[in-house]
Amino acid sequence: MSNEKDEKKELEKIYNEIFRDAVIYEKQYPIQMVAATYMAIAMRLYKTHLTDDEYKKMIQTVMDTEVKPYEPNKKLN
DSSP states (O other): OHHHHHHHHHHHHHHHHHHHHHHHHHHHSOHHHHHHHHHHHHHHHHHHHSOHHHHHHHHHHHHHOOOOOOOTTSOOO
């Protein structure tokens, strides 16, 4: 159980670090360019490290998952 907690904490940490970078990039580049770049990198990583079936399932999961917008002016931790 501790391992699961550690993984969740680690995932939250890397998510926040990368999201913070994205917010910095959006001040320098159009948001569509930033988002498309992150999506392209993610898809390339998945395509490299997953089987074809796993890749298709991951893409379907992404398509089926609802996300909430963030508040652009909210201070990040």
